[in-house]
Amino acid sequence: xxxxxxxxxxxxxxxxxxxxxxxxxxxxxxxxxDGQHTNGIYGFLAMLINxxxxxxxxxxxxxxxxSRQSFRTREYAEYKANRSETPSEFKGQIPILQDCxxxxxxTVLQKEDFEADDILATLATQAxxxxxxxxxxxxxxxxxxxxxxxxxxxxxxxxxxxxLKRYDxxxxxxxxxxxxxxxxxxxxxxxxxxxxxPGVPKVxxxxxVKWLNQFGSLDELLDNADKVTGVVGGNLRAHLDxxxxxxxxxxxxxxxxxxxxxxxLEVKPMDAQAVRDIFARLEFKTLIPxxxxxxxxxxxxxxxxxxxxxxxxxxxxxxASELLAWLEAVEGEVGVTVLTEGGQPTRLGVATLEAAAExxxxxxxxxxxxxxxxxxxxxxxxxxxxxxxxxxxVGLRVEGLAFDTIVAGWLxxxxxxDKNLADLVDRYLDEKLPEADPTxxxxxxxxxxxxxxxxxxxxxxxxxxxxxxxxxxxxxxxIELPTLLTLADMELAGVAxxxxxxxxxxxxxxxxxxAIAQQAFQAIGREVNLGSPKQLQEVLFDELQLPKTRKTKxxxxxxxxxxxxxxxxxxHPFLDLLLQHREATKLRQIIESLDTAIGADGRIRTxxxxxxxxxxxxxxxxxxxxxxxxxxxxxxxxxxAFEVGEDYETLLTADYSQIEMRIMAHLSEDPGLIExxxxxEDLHRFVGARVFAVDPADVTPAMRTKVKAMSYGxxxxxxxxxxxxxxxxxxxxxxxLMMEYFARFGAVRDYLRxxxxxxxxxxxxxxxxxxxxxxxxxxxxxRVLRENAERAALNAPIQGSAADIMKIALFRIHExxxxxxxxxxxxxxxxxELVVEVAPGEWEVAEQIVQDRMGDAADLSVPLDVQIxxxxxxxxxxx
DNA sequence: GATTATACGTA
DNA sequence: CGTACGTATAATCA
Numbered sequence: 001x002x003x004x005x006x007x008x009x010x011x012x013x014x015x016x017x018x019x020x021x022x023x024x025x026x027x028x029x030x031x032x033x034d035g036q037h038t039n040g041i042y043g044f045l046a047m048l049i050n051x052x053x054x055x056x057x058x059x060x061x062x063x064x065x066x067s068r069q070s071f072r073t074r075e076y077a078e079y080k081a082n083r084s085e086t087p088s089e090f091k092g093q094i095p096i097l098q099d100c101x102x103x104x105x106x107t108v109l110q111k112e113d114f115e116a117d118d119i120l121a122t123l124a125t126q127a128x129x130x131x132x133x134x135x136x137x138x139x140x141x142x143x144x145x146x147x148x149x150x151x152x153x154x155x156x157x158x159x160x161x162x163x164l165k166r167y168d169x170x171x172x173x174x175x176x177x178x179x180x181x182x183x184x185x186x187x188x189x190x191x192x193x194x195x196x197x198p199g200v201p202k203v204x205x206x207x208x209v210k211w212l213n214q215f216g217s218l219d220e221l222l223d224n225a226d227k228v229t230g231v232v233g234g235n236l237r238a239h240l241d242x243x244x245x246x247x248x249x250x251x252x253x254x255x256x257x258x259x260x261x262x263x264x265l266e267v268k269p270m271d272a273q274a275v276r277d278i279f280a281r282l283e284f285k286t287l288i289p290x291x292x293x294x295x296x297x298x299x300x301x302x303x304x305x306x307x308x309x310x311x312x313x314x315x316x317x318x319x320a321s322e323l324l325a326w327l328e329a330v331e332g333e334v335g336v337t338v339l340t341e342g343g344q345p346t347r348l349g350v351a352t353l354e355a356a357a358e359x360x361x362x363x364x365x366x367x368x369x370x371x372x373x374x375x376x377x378x379x380x381x382x383x384x385x386x387x388x389x390x391x392x393x394v395g396l397r398v399e400g401l402a403f404d405t406i407v408a409g410w411l412x413x414x415x416x417x418d419k420n421l422a423d424l425v426d427r428y429l430d431e432k433l434p435e436a437d438p439t440x441x442x443x444x445x446x447x448x449x450x451x452x453x454x455x456x457x458x459x460x461x462x463x464x465x466x467x468x469x470x471x472x473x474x475x476x477x478x479i480e481l482p483t484l485l486t487l488a489d490m491e492l493a494g495v496a497x498x499x500x501x502x503x504x505x506x507x508x509x510x511x512x513x514x515a516i517a518q519q520a521f522q523a524i525g526r527e528v529n530l531g532s533p534k535q536l537q538e539v540l541f542d543e544l545q546l547p548k549t550r551k552t553k554x555x556x557x558x559x560x561x562x563x564x565x566x567x568x569x570x571x572h573p574f575l576d577l578l579l580q581h582r583e584a585t586k587l588r589q590i591i592e593s594l595d596t597a598i599g600a601d602g603r604i605r606t607x608x609x610x611x612x613x614x615x616x617x618x619x620x621x622x623x624x625x626x627x628x629x630x631x632x633x634x635x636x637x638x639x640x641a642f643e644v645g646e647d648y649e650t651l652l653t654a655d656y657s658q659i660e661m662r663i664m665a666h667l668s669e670d671p672g673l674i675e676x677x678x679x680x681e682d683l684h685r686f687v688g689a690r691v692f693a694v695d696p697a698d699v700t701p702a703m704r705t706k707v708k709a710m711s712y713g714x715x716x717x718x719x720x721x722x723x724x725x726x727x728x729x730x731x732x733x734x735x736x737l738m739m740e741y742f743a744r745f746g747a748v749r750d751y752l753r754x755x756x757x758x759x760x761x762x763x764x765x766x767x768x769x770x771x772x773x774x775x776x777x778x779x780x781x782x783r784v785l786r787e788n789a790e791r792a793a794l795n796a797p798i799q800g801s802a803a804d805i806m807k808i809a810l811f812r813i814h815e816x817x818x819x820x821x822x823x824x825x826x827x828x829x830x831x832x833e834l835v836v837e838v839a840p841g842e843w844e845v846a847e848q849i850v851q852d853r854m855g856d857a858a859d860l861s862v863p864l865d866v867q868i869x870x871x872x873x874x875x876x877x878x879x
Numbered sequence: 880g881a882t883t884a885t886a887c888g889t890a
Numbered sequence: 891c892g893t894a895c896g897t898a899t900a901a902t903c904a
Contacts, residue, residue, distance in 0.1 A: 533886075534900075554901090586898085613895065615893080796894095
């Protein structure tokens with residue numbers, strides 16, 4: 001490519017290429033855990049590294065614009081004036097990118113009043129004069145004019161920065177039909193919309209090139225404009241000044257005074273430590289080795305990257321008594337790993353940061369280690385819950401849980417939780433956890449043993465602790481870890497569910513669904529799959545000619561809300577039958593999935609996913625017990641199948657009433673809302689009385705419905721549009737309602753606004769207890785993304801604080817049941833509700849404990865109201 | 880067989 | 891154009 005005898009200068013337009021990378025790379029994949037966006041930085045550096053590797057420049061510089069202002073804007077105020085505001089999340093990446101370049105010892109140039117391209121032009125011209133080979137890398141077309149026999153342009157493809165096209169003199173002629181020095185003439189005629197430089201109307205590249213070839217030069221063309229025929233000729237004559245102005249502005253300066261000479265741009269050795277530090281901070285794991293290779297400093301980099309890469313210790317295989325002695329000799333924390341098969345322990349490994357030991361699981365081992373496991377001796381797990389459960393199945397309890405790497409990792413980045421220890425080792429240690437290749441019968445690579453896994457757990461813990469803000473660390477130890485141990489017991493307990501009740505109901509619903517389907521087929525004269533949205537669209541919109549509804553990706557929606565609307569505007573028996581069919585089959589689905597989940601002992605055991613939400617809530621899977629129907633009388637029959645277990649007396653349900661609105665009252669300190677909760681009056685009646693300026697006694701059901709929807713909607717960032725849709729009222733009325741509401745409860749609005757504002761500043765939201773959730777999208781240039789983030793950010797502290805409070809109440813109840821030797825036990829958590837199985841004779845004490853611990857879980861400026869119910873099954877207890 | 884889209888259950 | 895979840899089915903992809 002380049003003459004190896006000659007030095008090669010590579011000059012790069014940092015701004016334009018980073019900007020392309022910014023739009024080419026998905027921001028979600030390129031954000032650090034504290035919310036810093038890095039897609040532009042990453043994309044630019046990846047490209048630059050490839051470029052250096054391929055071109056091996058001897059001299060190198062990157063130029064940046066200083067601002068939107070330059071001598072060009074002074075000459076022509078409208079220059080680039082049409083460009084939308086540079087997204088702030090991109091702007092923020094530029095200084096960091098410059099820091100990266102500095103660490104890599106790459107010269108960064110920028111100069112007030114000049115654009116990056118002028119700097120490129122100056123350097124390129126000087127270097128060419130000094131017989132360098134020059135490579136100019138820019139995304140700005142104006143740099144085409146620089147190309148000559150010594151200067152080659154590397155120009156990114158439209159897709160982004162992954163492909164650079166090489167323009168030498170011939171390539172420019174082939175592509176544009178004019179030599180490089182004439183390209184600015186073409187550009188001047190055509191104009192540049194992105195720079196707000198209008199050209200001659202109706203003149204594109206083709207016409208411009210034709211004219212230039214015809215007249216020989218732009219000056220000749222402009223002097224002889226009257227010889228150009230047709231409409232475009234007229235246009236040309238009307239826009240001569242525009243063309244001249246364009247030509248002036250698109251000429252790059254080649255005499256910008258710079259603080260360096262070309263010779264001084266010689267490639268220098270990198271500061272390995274600085275590169276490692278900044279790349280680590282930006283979480284650019286994969287770039288570190290690439291840079292190192294490039295700079296020929298693998299060894300230096302390896303030395304620093306693996307400064308902590310202590311060789312993995314071999315785990316000593318010990319007998320039970322030896323293992324106990326080993327553990328008792330440890331002063332501080334111990335990493336613990338329990339391997340399981342079928343929910344039973346098979347191996348156990350322990351480790352400190354220095355050494356590891358392990359043993360195969362035997363009854364003797366259980367006997368020997370039981371009291372150590374149940375002691376306060378601090379233990380650290382990765383994903384403790386399943387292991388704690390396995391130990392409980394063989395009769396052992398775990399106490400002294402001091403850390404869980406998976407839970408800690410989730411608290412740090414709830415949006416992208418790392419699923420296992422290997423992920424954490426990769427992210428926080430930048431090493432690979434040795435894993436056996438599961439596809440090979442006799443794996444070539446050995447996986448880490450349980451002792452070694454514990455050792456990695458300890459090292460990951462050390463790294464995570466360095467990253468956990470204090471408030472988040474408190475959430476871990478004060479809320480999550482006690483909750484984890486409680487959830488293990490709840491999952492093991494399960495809940496008794498009556499197969500008979502479910503199967504009777506299921507059969508009934510099956511028959512009904514079939515009958516409804518037959519009627520529905522009659523109504524439209526043919527059979528379709530009622531479960532297929534696609535087929536339904538044909539029926540509704542083609543055959544029945546019903547008006548088109550809300551658009552979806554693949555057509556038009558047929559969801560329940562849409563069908564109900566259609567039924568109102570265009571009544572048709574098929575619509576109602578379809579809705580009924582949906583309802584019956586949906587219930588049946590839920591019942592069937594529950595039924596198959598009933599275990600041999602008649603109980604269903606769910607798994608609570610502690611790291612499954614972004615707000616701090618739990619989720620429940622396999623089966624999900626947090627979405628059991630409740631809204632209709634009929635669906636509640638499912639809940640009646642959830643029964644008190646054998647040897648127990650009754651079920652107890654306890655739920656927080658309006659906990660989110662209470663948190664809102666507390667956080668906003670709105671005097672009206674606080675008074676509402678302290679008054680003992682029904683919340684919506686109280687609010688309704690204020691909003692509609694009537695006596696509480698005179699609040700009509702319609703008023704109550706409206707303020708209730710408004711109150712609940714607030715927590716989700718509801719708009720007037722959404723409120724009007726839900727209440728089926730005019731948008732103007734919804735707007736009016738919101739105005740009245742905020743006139744009386746203004747502090748609520750102030751709080752919501754300021755909390756989003758604070759999140760924009762901090763990059764994250766925080767619950768009352770210090771749980772954080774990052775929101776990088778609050779700075780997004782994309783309005784949809786940004787507004788979604790705003791609503792989520794508004795909701796997160798409220799939903800998250802409620803989750804915190806419930807978790808605190810939950811584990812305190814569990815702990816008190818245990819410490820008081822009660823048999824009663826918590827079975828389920830449904831966000832703001834607990835279901836407890838009460839042992840005979842324990843009702844009074846259990847009720848008191850639940851009431852008290854839920855009531856005093858948090859000290860808010862309003863009371864926490866707890867509703868308790870009792871019954872032989874969930875349905876009756878829930879009333 | 881795995882993935883995507885739609886729909887719908889809960890707080 | 892209302893937050894947070896999990897799951898079932900049909901349609902579509904490889």
